[in-house]
Amino acid sequence: MIDVYSWPTPNGHKIHIMLEECGLAYRAIPVDIGAGDQFKPEFLAISPNNKIPAIVDADGPDGKPISLFESGAILLYLAGKAGQFLGNTxxxxxxxxxxxxxxxxxxxxxxxxxxxxxxxxxxxxxxxxxxxxxxxxxxxxxxxxxxxxxxxxxxxxxxxxxxxxxxxxxxxxxxxxxxxxxxxxxxxxxxxxQRPAVERGVKVLADLRKPLNDANAKDILFGQQQYAKK
The missing domain is CATH 1.20.1050.10 (Glutathione S-transferase Yfyf (Class Pi); Chain A, domain 2)
Structure with missing residues (x-):
């Protein structure tokens, strides 16, 4: 089982779609970036840049858990794990x-x-x-x-x-x-x-996202909280 710490943004959806395309078992764990969840110590432990997405795969390459951040690195990892979507030569x-x-x-x-x-x-x-x-x-x-x-x-x-x-x-x-x-x-x-896996992927956590019109949420995402020492 792969735990996906994510939110319904373009970078989050990359990983949701990839997991759906590969048919890998996963659990989506919401990280509400408008509420500041990305700054919590437990999330920073796996994503030191305080950005979603991040994953923890209990069944890593050597049979031990592995955590990864950065969506591009995660896509490469999942492509290698599933043996799909990275080209045949x-x-x-x-x-x-x-x-x-x-x-x-x-x-x-x-x-x-x-x-x-x-x-x-x-x-x-x-x-x-x-x-x-x-x-x-x-x-x-x-x-x-x-x-x-x-x-x-x-x-x-x-x-x-x-x-x-x-x-x-x-x-x-x-x-x-x-x-x-x-x-x-x-x-x-x-x-x-129109790909079925894409249709499923973009719906992951989508019901949790709210319009970004809250002043506190904007400050969390774009204000000084981004630059405070973690």
Whole structure:
């Protein structure tokens, strides 16, 4: 049994979807990031960067429990454990890894900033809104170009690169994206949306999430509590 410490965010959904796709037994343990659960000592013990998701697998590689944080590392671990979604050859593996790194280094951080400055920032900063909205469009352009040539990001097979990227594109409207400008990415998005495991994965913990309009929750997520010594 794998314990998944998570919340219904794009990074959390990556792992929920992967577990559903692999058919691995798991238990989702909510970490309410708006309430500050991510700063509790028991969570920091497995996720020292105070970010979700994190996992504890009672049946680790050597038969002993293993804990992991960082969604990309968790996806790689689960792909290895299940023997799925990482490509069937060495070439396919590295093609998958480059697109996974693209998500981790570009799509997640930049779209996260677009969300923040377009939706959550207490003061509208035109420069920041323009910068990250334009970067979001650039990144969708990269996805669209690739997906004009291949069925999935790393080629003809669905991989952890798609599983990592898809949840971030579910908030396309908040990122200032018009799907009409990215038809190949939209085709990919629609196909993945209809996968049964994806439909199940995005529902995990979803009933617990509330609109982020509480001042205390915003302070926990974006204010000084983030920077206090833990």
């Amino acid at each position: 060495v070439r396919e593996k590295y093609e998958t890894l480059q697109w996974l790194m693209f998500q981790m280094g570009g799509v997640g951080p930049m779209l996260g900033q677009a969300h923040h400055f377009r939706i959550y920032a207490p003061t509208k900063i035109d420069y920041a809104v323009d910068r990250y909205s334009n970067e979001a469009k650039r990144l969708y352009g990269v996805l669209d170009k690739q997906l004009s040539k291949t069925a999935y990001l790393a080629g003809d097979h669905y991989t952890i690169a798609d599983i990592a990227t898809f949840p971030w594109t579910r908030s396309f409207a908040n990122q200032g994206i018009d799907w009409a400008d990215f038809p190949h990415a939209k085709r990919w998005f629609d196909e993945i949306s």
